[in-house]
Amino acid sequence: MSSGGIMASTRLLRLFYVKVAAGSSRTLLARAGCRRNFSSSPSRQQSCMSAWVIDQYGTNGVLRYTEEISMPTINSPSDILIKVNAASLNPLDVSMRGGYGAKLMRLRRNPFTVTDSESEFPLILGRDVSGVVVDCGSEVTYFNPGDEVWAAVPPWKQGSLAEFVTLTEYEVSLKPKSLSHIEAASIPYVASTALSALGNAGGLCRDSSSNKRVLITGGSGGVGTFAIQLLKAWGAHVTVTCSQNAEGLVRGLGADEVVDYTAEDAAEQLETMEKFDVVLDNVGGESEESVMGLLKTWSGAKYVTLVSPLLLSTDSMGLLDGAVHAGFTLHSKAVQNILSGGIFYRWGFYAPDGPALDEVSRLVDAGKILPVVEAQFPFTQVPQAFQKLEQGHARGKTVVQVSEEEEDDDGQTEAADSEQEAQETTKEN
Ligand SMILES: NC(=O)c1ccc[n+]([C@@H]2O[C@H](COP(=O)([O-])OP(=O)(O)OC[C@H]3O[C@@H](n4cnc5c(N)ncnc54)[C@H](OP(=O)(O)O)[C@@H]3O)[C@@H](O)[C@H]2O)c1
Numbered sequence: 301m302s303s304g305g306i307m308a309s310t311r312l313l314r315l316f317y318v319k320v321a322a323g324s325s326r327t328l329l330a331r332a333g334c335r336r337n338f339s340s341s342p343s344r345q346q347s348c349m350s351a352w353v354i355d356q357y358g359t360n361g362v363l364r365y366t367e368e369i370s371m372p373t374i375n376s377p378s379d380i381l382i383k384v385n386a387a388s389l390n391p392l393d394v395s396m397r398g399g400y401g402a403k404l405m406r407l408r409r410n411p412f413t414v415t416d417s418e419s420e421f422p423l424i425l426g427r428d429v430s431g432v433v434v435d436c437g438s439e440v441t442y443f444n445p446g447d448e449v450w451a452a453v454p455p456w457k458q459g460s461l462a463e464f465v466t467l468t469e470y471e472v473s474l475k476p477k478s479l480s481h482i483e484a485a486s487i488p489y490v491a492s493t494a495l496s497a498l499g500n501a502g503g504l505c506r507d508s509s510s511n512k513r514v515l516i517t518g519g520s521g522g523v524g525t526f527a528i529q530l531l532k533a534w535g536a537h538v539t540v541t542c543s544q545n546a547e548g549l550v551r552g553l554g555a556d557e558v559v560d561y562t563a564e565d566a567a568e569q570l571e572t573m574e575k576f577d578v579v580l581d582n583v584g585g586e587s588e589e590s591v592m593g594l595l596k597t598w599s600g601a602k603y604v605t606l607v608s609p610l611l612l613s614t615d616s617m618g619l620l621d622g623a624v625h626a627g628f629t630l631h632s633k634a635v636q637n638i639l640s641g642g643i644f645y646r647w648g649f650y651a652p653d654g655p656a657l658d659e660v661s662r663l664v665d666a667g668k669i670l671p672v673v674e675a676q677f678p679f680t681q682v683p684q685a686f687q688k689l690e691q692g693h694a695r696g697k698t699v700v701q702v703s704e705e706e707e708d709d710d711g712q713t714e715a716a717d718s719e720q721e722a723q724e725t726t727k728e729n
Contacts, residue, residue: 346371347370348370348371349367349370349462349464350365350367350679351366351424351463352425353366353423354397354422354425355423356421357397357398357402359397359398360397366422369422369462371463372458372466374435374436376437377438377439378440379437379466379468379469380437380467380468380472381433381434381435382431382433382434382464382465382472383432383433383434383703384431384462384464384465384703385430385432385481385702385704386429386430386431386481386482387426387427387428387430387461388697388698389426389427389685389686389689389697390489390522391522392455393426393427394686394690396423397686400612400615401455403615403618404614405456406418408456409457424460424461426462427459427460427488428450428460428486428487428488428489429449429451429488430479431448431449432447432449433446433447433449433472440469441469442469443469443472443474447474448481449472449474450472450473450474450475450484450487450488451467451488451654452488452650452657453489454650454652460485461700461702470653470654472654472657473488473657473658474658476661476665481701483699486522486671486697486699487526487660487669490523491526491656491660492651492653493523493648493650494526494527495651495653495656495660496650496651496653497604497648498531498604498648501602502580502602503600503602504531504578506533506534509531509536512537512577512578513575513576513578514538514539514577515541515578515579515594516528516541516580517580517582517587518582518583519542519550520546520550521695522672522694523580525550525672525695525696525697526672528553528554529553529554529668529669530663530669532554533669538554539576540558541570541583541587542558544563546695549695549696557573567590570594575594575595575597576594576596576601577599577601578601578602578604579591579592579594579603580606581604581606581607582607584606584607588605591603592643597643598641599642602644603637603645603646606648608626608648609626610622610623610626613625614626630647633645672696673697673699674695674697675699676699676700677701678700679700679702682700
Protein backbone atom coordinates (compact mmCIF):
# COMPACT_ATOMS: atom_id res chain seq x y z
CA MET A 301 0.00 0.00 0.00
CA SER A 302 1.28 3.51 -0.80
CA SER A 303 1.89 6.00 2.00
CA GLY A 304 -1.19 7.87 0.70
CA GLY A 305 -3.28 4.75 1.12
CA ILE A 306 -1.96 4.23 4.64
CA MET A 307 -2.77 7.82 5.63
CA ALA A 308 -6.29 7.52 4.23
CA SER A 309 -7.00 4.28 6.08
CA THR A 310 -5.53 5.58 9.34
CA ARG A 311 -7.93 8.47 9.16
CA LEU A 312 -10.88 6.19 8.37
CA LEU A 313 -9.99 4.10 11.39
CA ARG A 314 -9.84 7.15 13.63
CA LEU A 315 -13.17 8.39 12.27
CA PHE A 316 -14.69 4.97 12.99
CA TYR A 317 -13.59 5.17 16.62
CA VAL A 318 -14.84 8.76 16.86
CA LYS A 319 -18.24 7.66 15.57
CA VAL A 320 -18.49 4.77 18.02
CA ALA A 321 -17.40 7.03 20.86
CA ALA A 322 -19.70 9.83 19.70
CA GLY A 323 -22.74 7.60 20.09
CA SER A 324 -22.05 6.80 23.73
CA SER A 325 -20.85 10.22 24.85
CA ARG A 326 -23.85 11.93 23.23
CA THR A 327 -26.11 9.79 25.41
CA LEU A 328 -24.06 10.56 28.52
CA LEU A 329 -24.09 14.30 27.81
CA ALA A 330 -27.82 14.24 27.22
CA ARG A 331 -28.41 12.35 30.47
CA ALA A 332 -26.29 14.81 32.40
CA GLY A 333 -28.00 17.76 30.68
CA CYS A 334 -24.56 19.02 29.62
CA ARG A 335 -23.47 21.02 26.61
CA ARG A 336 -19.88 21.28 25.49
CA ASN A 337 -18.04 24.46 26.43
CA PHE A 338 -17.77 26.96 23.60
CA SER A 339 -14.41 28.56 23.04
CA SER A 340 -14.05 32.26 23.66
CA SER A 341 -12.35 33.10 20.36
CA PRO A 342 -13.52 36.46 18.92
CA SER A 343 -15.41 34.73 16.10
CA ARG A 344 -17.36 32.60 18.58
CA GLN A 345 -18.55 35.67 20.46
CA GLN A 346 -20.39 36.72 17.32
CA SER A 347 -23.98 35.51 17.10
CA CYS A 348 -24.76 36.76 13.58
CA MET A 349 -22.89 36.55 10.31
CA SER A 350 -23.22 37.80 6.74
CA ALA A 351 -24.61 35.53 4.04
CA TRP A 352 -26.58 35.43 0.79
CA VAL A 353 -29.91 33.77 1.54
CA ILE A 354 -33.18 33.00 -0.19
CA ASP A 355 -36.52 33.35 1.63
CA GLN A 356 -38.53 31.72 -1.17
CA TYR A 357 -37.79 29.82 -4.38
CA GLY A 358 -37.56 31.76 -7.64
CA THR A 359 -35.28 33.55 -10.07
CA ASN A 360 -32.20 35.64 -9.23
CA GLY A 361 -34.31 38.33 -7.51
CA VAL A 362 -34.83 36.03 -4.50
CA LEU A 363 -31.15 36.24 -3.53
CA ARG A 364 -30.82 38.54 -0.50
CA TYR A 365 -27.70 39.74 1.32
CA THR A 366 -27.98 39.88 5.08
CA GLU A 367 -25.71 40.39 8.07
CA GLU A 368 -28.32 39.12 10.46
CA ILE A 369 -28.37 35.40 9.91
CA SER A 370 -27.54 33.28 12.96
CA MET A 371 -24.06 31.85 12.98
CA PRO A 372 -23.95 28.08 12.66
CA THR A 373 -23.03 26.29 15.88
CA ILE A 374 -21.26 23.10 16.83
CA ASN A 375 -24.17 20.75 17.45
CA SER A 376 -22.43 17.42 17.65
CA PRO A 377 -19.02 16.29 18.98
CA SER A 378 -17.85 15.62 15.39
CA ASP A 379 -18.81 19.08 14.03
CA ILE A 380 -16.29 21.59 12.69
CA LEU A 381 -16.95 25.30 12.33
CA ILE A 382 -15.22 26.76 9.25
CA LYS A 383 -14.62 30.39 8.32
CA VAL A 384 -15.31 30.52 4.58
CA ASN A 385 -12.68 32.12 2.35
CA ALA A 386 -14.09 31.01 -0.98
CA ALA A 387 -17.13 29.18 -2.29
CA SER A 388 -18.07 28.06 -5.77
CA LEU A 389 -21.31 27.64 -7.68
CA ASN A 390 -22.64 24.52 -9.38
CA PRO A 391 -25.68 24.03 -11.65
CA LEU A 392 -27.38 22.58 -8.54
CA ASP A 393 -27.32 26.03 -6.89
CA VAL A 394 -29.31 27.56 -9.74
CA SER A 395 -31.74 24.61 -9.65
CA MET A 396 -32.10 24.75 -5.83
CA ARG A 397 -32.71 28.50 -5.99
CA GLY A 398 -35.76 27.58 -8.08
CA GLY A 399 -36.95 24.88 -5.67
CA TYR A 400 -35.38 21.79 -7.26
CA GLY A 401 -35.20 18.88 -4.85
CA ALA A 402 -37.01 20.84 -2.12
CA LYS A 403 -39.19 17.94 -0.95
CA LEU A 404 -36.40 15.38 -0.69
CA MET A 405 -34.00 17.89 0.94
CA ARG A 406 -36.64 18.82 3.53
CA LEU A 407 -37.01 15.14 4.40
CA ARG A 408 -33.23 14.69 4.59
CA ARG A 409 -32.91 17.71 6.91
CA ASN A 410 -35.63 16.44 9.17
CA PRO A 411 -36.68 12.80 8.64
CA PHE A 412 -39.63 13.31 11.02
CA THR A 413 -41.20 16.01 8.82
CA VAL A 414 -44.57 14.77 7.66
CA THR A 415 -46.00 18.05 6.41
CA ASP A 416 -44.65 20.89 4.26
CA SER A 417 -45.23 23.37 7.10
CA GLU A 418 -41.65 23.34 8.46
CA SER A 419 -39.71 25.97 6.56
CA GLU A 420 -36.16 25.62 5.26
CA PHE A 421 -35.90 29.42 4.86
CA PRO A 422 -33.79 31.48 5.09
CA LEU A 423 -31.78 29.02 2.98
CA ILE A 424 -28.08 29.48 2.17
CA LEU A 425 -26.86 28.06 -1.16
CA GLY A 426 -23.26 27.25 -2.19
CA ARG A 427 -21.87 23.72 -2.16
CA ASP A 428 -18.07 24.21 -2.06
CA VAL A 429 -15.96 25.70 0.68
CA SER A 430 -12.31 26.49 1.13
CA GLY A 431 -11.54 28.11 4.46
CA VAL A 432 -10.04 27.89 7.92
CA VAL A 433 -11.17 25.83 10.93
CA VAL A 434 -12.39 28.11 13.73
CA ASP A 435 -13.70 25.62 16.25
CA CYS A 436 -14.05 21.86 16.64
CA GLY A 437 -16.46 19.58 18.49
CA SER A 438 -15.10 17.78 21.54
CA GLU A 439 -14.44 14.53 19.65
CA VAL A 440 -12.85 15.89 16.49
CA THR A 441 -9.43 14.29 16.28
CA TYR A 442 -8.15 14.97 12.77
CA PHE A 443 -8.53 18.79 12.61
CA ASN A 444 -7.51 21.74 14.77
CA PRO A 445 -8.47 25.43 14.79
CA GLY A 446 -6.32 27.23 12.21
CA ASP A 447 -6.20 24.31 9.74
CA GLU A 448 -6.86 25.26 6.13
CA VAL A 449 -9.58 22.93 4.86
CA TRP A 450 -11.83 22.29 1.88
CA ALA A 451 -15.12 20.44 1.59
CA ALA A 452 -18.27 19.90 -0.42
CA VAL A 453 -21.30 20.98 1.60
CA PRO A 454 -24.18 18.47 1.28
CA PRO A 455 -27.26 20.08 -0.33
CA TRP A 456 -29.38 19.34 2.76
CA LYS A 457 -27.10 21.54 4.90
CA GLN A 458 -26.79 25.33 5.01
CA GLY A 459 -24.36 26.31 2.24
CA SER A 460 -21.10 28.17 1.88
CA LEU A 461 -22.27 31.55 0.52
CA ALA A 462 -21.81 32.76 4.09
CA GLU A 463 -19.10 33.81 6.49
CA PHE A 464 -19.18 30.48 8.34
CA VAL A 465 -20.36 26.95 7.70
CA THR A 466 -20.55 23.88 9.96
CA LEU A 467 -19.74 20.39 8.69
CA THR A 468 -18.87 17.08 10.29
CA GLU A 469 -15.31 15.84 10.47
CA TYR A 470 -16.11 13.11 7.95
CA GLU A 471 -17.09 15.71 5.30
CA VAL A 472 -13.95 17.86 5.60
CA SER A 473 -10.40 17.47 4.28
CA LEU A 474 -7.14 19.40 4.58
CA LYS A 475 -6.89 21.81 1.64
CA PRO A 476 -4.10 21.16 -0.90
CA LYS A 477 -1.13 23.32 0.10
CA SER A 478 -0.36 24.27 -3.50
CA LEU A 479 -3.72 25.99 -4.11
CA SER A 480 -5.15 29.35 -3.06
CA HIS A 481 -8.59 29.30 -1.42
CA ILE A 482 -10.12 30.55 -4.70
CA GLU A 483 -8.57 27.68 -6.64
CA ALA A 484 -9.39 25.11 -3.95
CA ALA A 485 -13.07 26.11 -3.82
CA SER A 486 -13.45 25.08 -7.47
CA ILE A 487 -12.89 21.40 -6.76
CA PRO A 488 -14.67 19.65 -3.82
CA TYR A 489 -18.27 19.25 -5.13
CA VAL A 490 -17.31 18.18 -8.65
CA ALA A 491 -14.58 15.94 -7.24
CA SER A 492 -16.96 14.26 -4.75
CA THR A 493 -19.49 13.76 -7.56
CA ALA A 494 -16.97 12.41 -10.07
CA LEU A 495 -15.40 10.09 -7.48
CA SER A 496 -18.76 8.73 -6.42
CA ALA A 497 -20.00 8.33 -10.02
CA LEU A 498 -16.81 6.81 -11.44
CA GLY A 499 -15.94 4.79 -8.34
CA ASN A 500 -19.20 3.58 -6.76
CA ALA A 501 -21.31 3.45 -9.92
CA GLY A 502 -18.62 3.04 -12.60
CA GLY A 503 -16.48 0.54 -10.68
CA LEU A 504 -13.25 2.42 -11.45
CA CYS A 505 -10.41 3.19 -9.05
CA ARG A 506 -6.73 4.08 -9.06
CA ASP A 507 -5.70 0.44 -9.44
CA SER A 508 -8.27 -0.73 -11.99
CA SER A 509 -8.37 1.98 -14.66
CA SER A 510 -5.16 1.61 -16.64
CA ASN A 511 -6.65 -0.62 -19.30
CA LYS A 512 -10.07 1.08 -19.40
CA ARG A 513 -11.57 3.23 -22.15
CA VAL A 514 -13.84 5.94 -20.73
CA LEU A 515 -16.15 8.35 -22.58
CA ILE A 516 -17.08 11.59 -20.82
CA THR A 517 -19.95 13.56 -22.36
CA GLY A 518 -20.09 17.26 -21.44
CA GLY A 519 -16.37 17.21 -20.64
CA SER A 520 -15.87 21.01 -20.65
CA GLY A 521 -17.92 21.79 -17.50
CA GLY A 522 -17.15 21.52 -13.80
CA VAL A 523 -17.53 17.76 -13.40
CA GLY A 524 -16.02 16.97 -16.82
CA THR A 525 -12.83 19.01 -16.40
CA PHE A 526 -12.20 17.30 -13.05
CA ALA A 527 -13.14 13.78 -14.27
CA ILE A 528 -10.76 13.98 -17.24
CA GLN A 529 -7.83 14.75 -14.92
CA LEU A 530 -8.78 12.13 -12.32
CA LEU A 531 -9.09 9.40 -14.97
CA LYS A 532 -5.78 10.38 -16.57
CA ALA A 533 -4.13 10.28 -13.12
CA TRP A 534 -5.58 6.76 -12.75
CA GLY A 535 -4.18 5.79 -16.16
CA ALA A 536 -7.42 5.44 -18.18
CA HIS A 537 -7.84 6.28 -21.87
CA VAL A 538 -10.24 9.26 -22.01
CA THR A 539 -12.49 10.40 -24.86
CA VAL A 540 -14.47 13.60 -24.39
CA THR A 541 -17.43 15.23 -26.15
CA CYS A 542 -17.59 19.02 -25.99
CA SER A 543 -18.09 22.10 -28.19
CA GLN A 544 -15.36 22.80 -30.72
CA ASN A 545 -14.11 25.87 -28.82
CA ALA A 546 -13.47 23.76 -25.69
CA GLU A 547 -11.19 21.27 -27.44
CA GLY A 548 -7.99 23.07 -26.42
CA LEU A 549 -9.09 23.14 -22.77
CA VAL A 550 -9.95 19.44 -22.51
CA ARG A 551 -6.87 18.33 -24.46
CA GLY A 552 -4.75 20.51 -22.14
CA LEU A 553 -6.25 18.60 -19.19
CA GLY A 554 -5.22 15.29 -20.76
CA ALA A 555 -8.13 14.09 -22.95
CA ASP A 556 -6.81 11.55 -25.48
CA GLU A 557 -9.57 11.99 -28.03
CA VAL A 558 -12.09 14.79 -28.45
CA VAL A 559 -15.32 14.86 -30.44
CA ASP A 560 -17.10 18.13 -31.19
CA TYR A 561 -20.72 17.23 -30.45
CA THR A 562 -21.96 20.06 -32.67
CA ALA A 563 -20.24 18.61 -35.76
CA GLU A 564 -22.55 16.96 -38.29
CA ASP A 565 -20.61 13.71 -38.18
CA ALA A 566 -20.18 13.61 -34.38
CA ALA A 567 -22.22 10.40 -34.02
CA GLU A 568 -20.25 8.70 -36.82
CA GLN A 569 -16.94 9.73 -35.26
CA LEU A 570 -17.97 8.13 -31.98
CA GLU A 571 -19.33 4.99 -33.65
CA THR A 572 -16.08 4.34 -35.52
CA MET A 573 -14.07 4.41 -32.28
CA GLU A 574 -13.18 1.31 -30.28
CA LYS A 575 -16.02 0.60 -27.81
CA PHE A 576 -15.90 1.96 -24.24
CA ASP A 577 -15.81 0.29 -20.81
CA VAL A 578 -17.47 3.20 -18.98
CA VAL A 579 -19.50 6.24 -20.04
CA LEU A 580 -19.84 9.18 -17.63
CA ASP A 581 -22.80 11.14 -18.99
CA ASN A 582 -22.91 14.78 -17.84
CA VAL A 583 -25.49 15.76 -20.44
CA GLY A 584 -28.43 13.30 -20.23
CA GLY A 585 -31.53 13.60 -22.39
CA GLU A 586 -31.01 12.38 -25.95
CA SER A 587 -27.33 11.68 -25.37
CA GLU A 588 -28.36 8.73 -23.19
CA GLU A 589 -29.79 6.76 -26.15
CA SER A 590 -26.96 7.60 -28.50
CA VAL A 591 -24.05 6.75 -26.19
CA MET A 592 -25.49 3.48 -24.89
CA GLY A 593 -24.54 1.78 -28.16
CA LEU A 594 -20.92 2.89 -27.75
CA LEU A 595 -20.31 0.57 -24.78
CA LYS A 596 -18.72 -2.88 -25.01
CA THR A 597 -21.31 -5.63 -24.77
CA TRP A 598 -21.17 -8.58 -22.37
CA SER A 599 -17.98 -7.42 -20.68
CA GLY A 600 -19.23 -5.58 -17.59
CA ALA A 601 -19.39 -2.12 -19.23
CA LYS A 602 -21.15 0.61 -17.26
CA TYR A 603 -23.23 3.64 -18.26
CA VAL A 604 -23.37 6.24 -15.45
CA THR A 605 -25.51 9.34 -15.82
CA LEU A 606 -25.43 12.35 -13.49
CA VAL A 607 -28.71 13.58 -14.92
CA SER A 608 -31.31 11.45 -13.13
CA PRO A 609 -35.04 12.25 -12.83
CA LEU A 610 -35.18 11.42 -9.08
CA LEU A 611 -35.46 14.93 -7.62
CA LEU A 612 -37.67 16.22 -10.45
CA SER A 613 -40.03 13.30 -9.86
CA THR A 614 -40.26 13.85 -6.09
CA ASP A 615 -40.78 17.59 -6.65
CA SER A 616 -43.64 17.09 -9.09
CA MET A 617 -45.27 13.90 -7.80
CA GLY A 618 -44.55 14.00 -4.08
CA LEU A 619 -42.03 11.99 -2.10
CA LEU A 620 -43.58 8.55 -2.26
CA ASP A 621 -45.03 8.58 -5.80
CA GLY A 622 -41.97 10.40 -7.16
CA ALA A 623 -39.51 7.97 -5.58
CA VAL A 624 -41.53 4.96 -6.78
CA HIS A 625 -41.79 6.43 -10.31
CA ALA A 626 -38.04 7.20 -10.47
CA GLY A 627 -37.22 3.77 -9.04
CA PHE A 628 -39.39 2.10 -11.66
CA THR A 629 -37.66 4.08 -14.46
CA LEU A 630 -34.22 3.08 -13.15
CA HIS A 631 -35.22 -0.55 -12.72
CA SER A 632 -36.72 -0.90 -16.21
CA LYS A 633 -33.71 0.75 -17.92
CA ALA A 634 -31.29 -1.37 -15.88
CA VAL A 635 -33.10 -4.60 -16.78
CA GLN A 636 -33.43 -3.65 -20.47
CA ASN A 637 -29.72 -2.86 -20.80
CA ILE A 638 -28.46 -5.86 -18.88
CA LEU A 639 -30.63 -8.20 -20.97
CA SER A 640 -29.82 -6.63 -24.34
CA GLY A 641 -26.04 -6.22 -23.99
CA GLY A 642 -24.91 -7.02 -20.46
CA ILE A 643 -24.48 -3.29 -19.81
CA PHE A 644 -24.96 -1.88 -16.30
CA TYR A 645 -27.19 1.23 -16.32
CA ARG A 646 -26.63 3.43 -13.25
CA TRP A 647 -27.35 6.86 -11.80
CA GLY A 648 -24.39 8.72 -10.30
CA PHE A 649 -24.79 11.09 -7.37
CA TYR A 650 -22.70 13.46 -5.31
CA ALA A 651 -21.66 11.84 -2.03
CA PRO A 652 -19.92 13.67 0.85
CA ASP A 653 -16.53 12.06 1.54
CA GLY A 654 -13.70 13.87 3.33
CA PRO A 655 -11.22 10.96 3.10
CA ALA A 656 -11.79 10.80 -0.69
CA LEU A 657 -10.95 14.53 -0.85
CA ASP A 658 -7.70 13.73 1.04
CA GLU A 659 -6.74 11.58 -1.94
CA VAL A 660 -7.69 14.37 -4.37
CA SER A 661 -5.60 16.77 -2.29
CA ARG A 662 -2.56 14.55 -2.79
CA LEU A 663 -3.16 14.40 -6.57
CA VAL A 664 -3.47 18.20 -6.65
CA ASP A 665 -0.27 18.75 -4.66
CA ALA A 666 1.49 16.25 -6.96
CA GLY A 667 0.48 18.44 -9.92
CA LYS A 668 -1.77 15.76 -11.42
CA ILE A 669 -5.01 17.71 -11.02
CA LEU A 670 -5.31 21.42 -11.77
CA PRO A 671 -8.14 23.73 -10.68
CA VAL A 672 -10.13 25.08 -13.65
CA VAL A 673 -11.48 28.47 -12.56
CA GLU A 674 -13.33 30.14 -15.41
CA ALA A 675 -14.77 33.12 -13.53
CA GLN A 676 -14.27 34.71 -10.12
CA PHE A 677 -16.71 37.05 -8.36
CA PRO A 678 -16.42 39.02 -5.10
CA PHE A 679 -18.93 38.28 -2.33
CA THR A 680 -20.73 41.49 -3.28
CA GLN A 681 -21.62 40.01 -6.68
CA VAL A 682 -23.21 36.66 -5.90
CA PRO A 683 -26.28 37.44 -8.07
CA GLN A 684 -23.93 38.17 -11.00
CA ALA A 685 -22.18 34.83 -10.38
CA PHE A 686 -25.56 33.07 -10.59
CA GLN A 687 -26.28 34.94 -13.86
CA LYS A 688 -22.97 33.74 -15.28
CA LEU A 689 -23.82 30.14 -14.39
CA GLU A 690 -27.32 30.38 -15.85
CA GLN A 691 -25.90 31.39 -19.22
CA GLY A 692 -24.48 27.84 -19.51
CA HIS A 693 -21.46 26.91 -21.66
CA ALA A 694 -19.29 26.53 -18.56
CA ARG A 695 -15.57 25.98 -19.06
CA GLY A 696 -14.68 24.79 -15.58
CA LYS A 697 -15.95 26.56 -12.47
CA THR A 698 -17.36 29.88 -11.23
CA VAL A 699 -15.92 30.83 -7.84
CA VAL A 700 -16.96 33.42 -5.22
CA GLN A 701 -14.42 35.02 -2.90
CA VAL A 702 -16.27 35.26 0.40
CA SER A 703 -13.63 36.82 2.61
CA GLU A 704 -9.99 37.74 2.76
CA GLU A 705 -7.79 38.68 5.66
CA GLU A 706 -5.54 41.41 4.25
CA GLU A 707 -6.00 44.97 5.39
CA ASP A 708 -6.60 47.89 3.04
CA ASP A 709 -4.36 50.96 3.04
CA ASP A 710 -6.91 52.75 5.19
CA GLY A 711 -6.80 49.94 7.74
CA GLN A 712 -10.28 48.51 7.05
CA THR A 713 -10.63 44.86 6.24
CA GLU A 714 -11.63 43.86 2.71
CA ALA A 715 -14.44 41.81 4.21
CA ALA A 716 -15.92 44.94 5.76
CA ASP A 717 -15.81 46.72 2.37
CA SER A 718 -17.42 43.70 0.74
CA GLU A 719 -20.29 43.71 3.20
CA GLN A 720 -21.14 47.33 2.38
CA GLU A 721 -21.03 46.63 -1.38
CA ALA A 722 -23.16 43.51 -0.94
CA GLN A 723 -25.85 45.53 0.81
CA GLU A 724 -25.85 47.91 -2.17
CA THR A 725 -26.10 44.98 -4.63
CA THR A 726 -29.09 43.57 -2.72
CA LYS A 727 -30.85 46.92 -2.98
CA GLU A 728 -30.22 47.01 -6.75
CA ASN A 729 -31.18 43.34 -7.22
N1 LIG B 1 -26.47 13.77 -9.70
C1 LIG B 1 -25.61 14.53 -9.05
O1 LIG B 1 -25.37 14.35 -7.84
C2 LIG B 1 -24.92 15.63 -9.80
C3 LIG B 1 -23.81 16.26 -9.24
C4 LIG B 1 -23.14 17.23 -10.01
C5 LIG B 1 -23.63 17.55 -11.27
N2 LIG B 1 -24.74 16.94 -11.73
C6 LIG B 1 -25.27 17.27 -13.06
O2 LIG B 1 -24.28 16.87 -14.02
C7 LIG B 1 -24.30 17.76 -15.11
C8 LIG B 1 -22.87 18.30 -15.34
O3 LIG B 1 -22.52 19.09 -14.22
P1 LIG B 1 -21.41 20.23 -14.38
O4 LIG B 1 -21.23 20.83 -13.06
O5 LIG B 1 -20.25 19.71 -15.09
O6 LIG B 1 -22.20 21.23 -15.37
P2 LIG B 1 -21.58 22.48 -16.16
O7 LIG B 1 -20.40 22.99 -15.44
O8 LIG B 1 -22.72 23.38 -16.44
O9 LIG B 1 -21.05 21.84 -17.54
C9 LIG B 1 -21.85 21.33 -18.54
C10 LIG B 1 -20.97 21.30 -19.80
O10 LIG B 1 -21.59 20.52 -20.82
C11 LIG B 1 -21.39 21.17 -22.08
N3 LIG B 1 -22.48 20.66 -22.94
C12 LIG B 1 -23.75 21.08 -23.04
N4 LIG B 1 -24.44 20.30 -23.92
C13 LIG B 1 -23.57 19.35 -24.35
C14 LIG B 1 -23.69 18.25 -25.24
N5 LIG B 1 -24.85 17.94 -25.85
N6 LIG B 1 -22.60 17.47 -25.46
C15 LIG B 1 -21.42 17.74 -24.84
N7 LIG B 1 -21.24 18.79 -23.98
C16 LIG B 1 -22.31 19.57 -23.74
C17 LIG B 1 -21.48 22.64 -21.74
O11 LIG B 1 -20.79 23.49 -22.66
P3 LIG B 1 -21.43 23.94 -24.08
O12 LIG B 1 -22.90 24.16 -23.86
O13 LIG B 1 -20.72 25.19 -24.46
O14 LIG B 1 -21.15 22.81 -25.02
C18 LIG B 1 -20.73 22.69 -20.40
O15 LIG B 1 -19.35 22.85 -20.58
C19 LIG B 1 -25.32 18.84 -14.80
O16 LIG B 1 -26.55 18.48 -15.40
C20 LIG B 1 -25.45 18.75 -13.29
O17 LIG B 1 -26.71 19.21 -12.84
C21 LIG B 1 -25.39 15.99 -11.04
